[in-house]
Amino acid sequence: MRSNDPILLEVMRSRLQAVVDEGAVAIERTAVSPIVAEGKDFSTNVLSATGDLLVGGGKVEYKWPGARNLVRATLARHGASIAPGDVFAANDPHNGGGNHPQDIEVCHPVHVDGTLVAWVAASAHVIDVGGMTFGSWAPDATECFQEALRFPPVRLFRAGEEQHDVWSLILNNVRLPQLVEMDVRGLVAGCNVAARKLATIVEQLGIDEFVATSTALCDATEEVLRDRVRRLAPGSYSLDGWVEWGDERYHLPCTLTVAAGELCFDYTGAPPQVPHFINSKHYIVEGQVVADVRAFIGQDLPFCEGLWGPIRVICPTGTIVDSVPPAPIGSAHLDVAMNCTALAVQCLQFALAATADDDLPRLYAGPSGQGALATHSWGYTTAAGTLDGMVVSESFQPGSSAAAGHDGSDLFANVVGSQHILDFVDIEILEAWYPLHVLEKRVADGSFGAGAQRSGAGCCMSYRVIEGRRLHGAMFGMRETLPIGGTAGGEPGAPTEFIIRRGDHQPQVLEAHATGVELAPGEIFEFRAGSGGGWGDPLDRLPERVRRDVAVGRLRVEDAAAVYGVVVDETDDGRLMVDVAATTVRRSATRAARLQAARRPDVVIGADVVAAAHELGQAIDHRPLYHGVVQCGRYALAEASGAVLAVAPMHWTSGCPVLEADRTSARGLAWRQRSYLDPISGRALYVEAVPVAAPRSFTTAPDQWAQA
């Protein structure tokens, strides 16, 4: 029987999925820490004997690639000594771990007739793994040695026998050892269940058939993804990002090269590793990029090793994108890595926007809002005198970017995907567990992420510490100044904010990365998670949608007029109505005013060029270059107005008037919002959020343009 048999392929995929689902059920039902049990921050995977990912289970896809790293590191470290009944665990990203030391990764070899045929792996974010701060997120750490207990792949069980020494060593070094122990035992239970089922499947199929079919599944996936990559407009697409740390900004460039059936994301130019916990690792950046590429052009493909085939990620060693010890790495999957994958998504979107092939499945959207989390944690002493603590799960609820035809999602990072990720913890459960009294939890209001489709809103929450308790916290938010950018003329999203109101109720704005934050009884803590950006010029948004946002309290009447050009009136009986005529007037006045205020284009397009372009435009077909921008021979035109923007190979924005607005964050840090306008209509074609002195942050250069 052929190995890529259409029937066997699906029967096996379905059975492997059942294996990880059963493992996930076991973990969900046995783990106790809120992050795992209520937040579902765990995963299960099946891998080949050599550590190729075959299938993933659990809610958090970003966790799945960690299992590859673990199994490969376990094989390298323990090789021939790996025996049936062994269970390994690791948590050190520098040595076989997952996304950060708080993720404990467990793997279990599967033997049939004495042969190693596969691995099952499971991972969960545990409440604490020791180090300087509760929760092991230590913004003050300058080396990984201060952050947490880190261990490479070690045996929790040897040939089925529990290794008490290893367990004691780990549990002796963590806060809340009972919670951590139960969570890790949940992972072991999940692996045991999955390994047992998998062994049965392999026994039924025979080892050779299992290997042949699972290889065929990965190969077929790779082939399909490669075919899709070949359909993308070849060329070079790049974007600059900045990772924030207090008042510092680390420049992070990303260049996507689409060529020869491969997507190559290159982060060369990233700065050397820093003494802050934001440093990442190559496999983490790569795993997130792979997951995101799949979300936009391959959601119908199995999440398996084949996805890695056509995707290459270059992260120079010793830099923030692939650090080495002693670099601290407590946030290895967040600040830098989230920024990397957001840049990768935006570069991929540049390529999609320049691709004419209608047969390519694709979703047009901005990057995940996960880059704007408002993560923070608290530790405290309970009434009984014991230590307790929490990572506030609401802080993982940013707004998503907007998408073509879709507003962004509120309190939810992604607008594309196949499943939701984190369940909310009910207010009553939160108050029953922790010494907090919640004053409000709602969608953040404001005009951030404006666009024809606007971004989702992040969580806006405030809570008071109850009598008798005192909290000690750490903040590790992202995007406190520079928000995530918009797409196709949509505006940047919301920044993340942390505020304390003490006795006088005056707001005190905190740095997004802060430690030693103290909260006394009765004091109020307030945060707003940030958001992704908007899609399309806000002046093109349906007025009725703007009215609705005003009606539900997320947008002020003044902002409706100022940002969206929509005039909303209140009638005598309290209803809100759009003044259609006034809106039309206001919108065209706003467009005219933009052109008035804009800096003149870098390049002046002469009348002869315009005439030549228009003549050519009549004769030949247009090809897409960017949303709202088409290529016609050597000329780039604004699609709606016909304005000539550039002559190849200069960048298509060269003929755009540039409107700049300087903004400041809640802490008073400056950034610049820069819009590239259609010179005739004044419509925004691209809006970027950059440091004040930074030049244009993006380049979209498909070969068809660069070589025109």
Place this chain on the structure above:
Amino acid sequence: MSARRLIAIVGHMRTGATTMLLGVDVGGTFTDIVVAHPGGSVRAKVPSTPHDPTQGVLAAVDLVASLVGKDRGDLLGGLGRFGLGTTVVTNVLATNSGRRLGLITTKGFEDLVPLARGSRVSDRGWLVPPPSLVDRTRIVGVAERVDRDGEVITALDPAEAVLAAQRLVERERVDALVVSFLWSFRNQGHEHAARDAIAAAMPGVRVTCGSDLAPVIREFDRTQFALLNAYVDGSLDWLGALAAELRAAGLRTPLVLTHSGGGVTTVDAAREQPIGLAQSGPAAGGAASVGLAERRGAHGVVTCDLGGTSLDVGLISEGQLLRRTRGAIVGHWTSLSMVDVDSVGSGGGSIAWIDPVGAIRVGPKSAGAVPGPACYSRGGTAPTVTDALVVLGYIDAARFLDGRMPLNTEAALYSCALLGAPLGMSAVETAWGIREVALATMARAVRGRIAGRGLVAAEMCLLAYGGCGGLFAVDIAYDVGARETIVPELAPVFSAYGAATAPLRRERARSVAVRLPADAELRVVFAALRAAALADIIADGVAPNDVVVGLEADVRFERQGAEITIPVHEVDRSIAVSGLAEEFRAEYARRFGAGAMAMGVDAEAMTLRAIASERARDVVSLRRPAIAHGERERVTREVHLARDAAPVAVPVLMRASLGDGESFRGPALVDAGDTTVWVSPGHRAHVDDAGSLVVVKET
């Protein structure tokens, strides 16, 4: 089913006895009816009448009455039970045709309902929130707050609630209001004050409170319950007219309804809390399964209801139908005690397709009844599971539904050939693949359910019903390693049979959320719940001596996500709560292994529940004599059992010709006119004394 055969079955009934039970299941398309009796049973199917469900029910009653040679009055007068299950409530949710709701909630938390606890569903690659029962523009917050201990932190000004209500009714034109505040299950004062003030100011506007309907912790679940109930309010009002009509026609026993918890309830109770009937169909099937399992002495059973669009999998453990206390109803998450049934989109109408990596997939898209499978010749062209079964020979195309609806084999062949062509596979090979893939999907669902409850497959029986259940049951049981397969005589109308036989059941629950031990508090709450549930069921007309009250507690380790339901016993009229934590630990270890448990973590009791139910009825015997062996037809059907071998001539037995205790070996097909059972090679089947076909693997 043909009239000729129906009458043949009726011939064995001893009519006139008072233990005759009638069950009706009002579905979206068909209304099923069954009359069960110690001497046998009669069943029929009539089209449903969604505009006025009463008409369909009465037509069904008249049809079965005529089949037993009686008129409506005679039949009704002789009934010991008239039970009814209905999907009407579910249909209101599925078609978004409920009331226009307004919600008044605690200020600062107005966004929580539309945010749906962060749940998102995938729509062609986009993640979107599930539909909200109430639009954000119709949610108003009022200043008020109660803390975790039930203490008032911010007092409610009832006038503010009235103002909010007026705004919602006048400006937003809502026709039902829900008031739901934080911590109201601890202190109902604010909700009741708001409700009373609104009722006084705006008589005629219906207002319901979260804490009255579901006094459980978790504001979202509680609020959703009140919203769901208000949304479907009125959808069961026709039951009043039906009950009156039946009474007038001679029915001497109250009309009862199957509800989501797996028992039956009265018309008044159902109209008060219509959302309780949302899982009526699955619950009725589950209740019927419990009766049958008890009769066979099967303690662990996995139930498989395989219909046109989905496979619904439920569980019976220790003779109890497993329920859950939280879950989604037509995509709306809430707390509702319901039969714990999981659905996968794999049924007879599920469509086969080829995914991008070149693998055959089946479902979740279904051809439904219209356009239906290709072989229905109703316009469907995509190959479905039913088409595959026709191509392979499992289904007798000519005699489908007793020959009333012959199937188009050519169309089935063509649809499979078309799908397989790009993969280089013949129609038969493609059909074989469709069946294999569907089987793998079904087995995965069944395995998952058994594992999710920590049960052992080898100790379980698989009980299959629904139109397609018999064709896959034996193979699913083999795949998951179940002990035996049971296909009941009444498999095609099993939900109606459940409506006829399920006991009356009333339930009361309240959240306590206390760390164990807390014996004094638990006893007080249990006593109150017990008294309330008992009063409910006695008010329903059950004699106190016929009532059994069960108590249970949902317990978990502190901060764990899921609870385990632990039964609480009464010893010498005292409620035995002192061992609760210990029993929980024992059950936990049993399900997940002692290795999963760390010591020193406290257990907490979340929700307490009292369930009052009627003592189990005598199980109705479905025994009937067989047609003499000599009359049996000796037929075979060519079935493609192997992927690339020639078809095998499989003996076909007529269900009606099989007598009690009769036994035969697979391969065999058992045809019953409206359903077929497939007995795989290597299995032995026999008919048990309840008329069920029981299949076990030969050793």
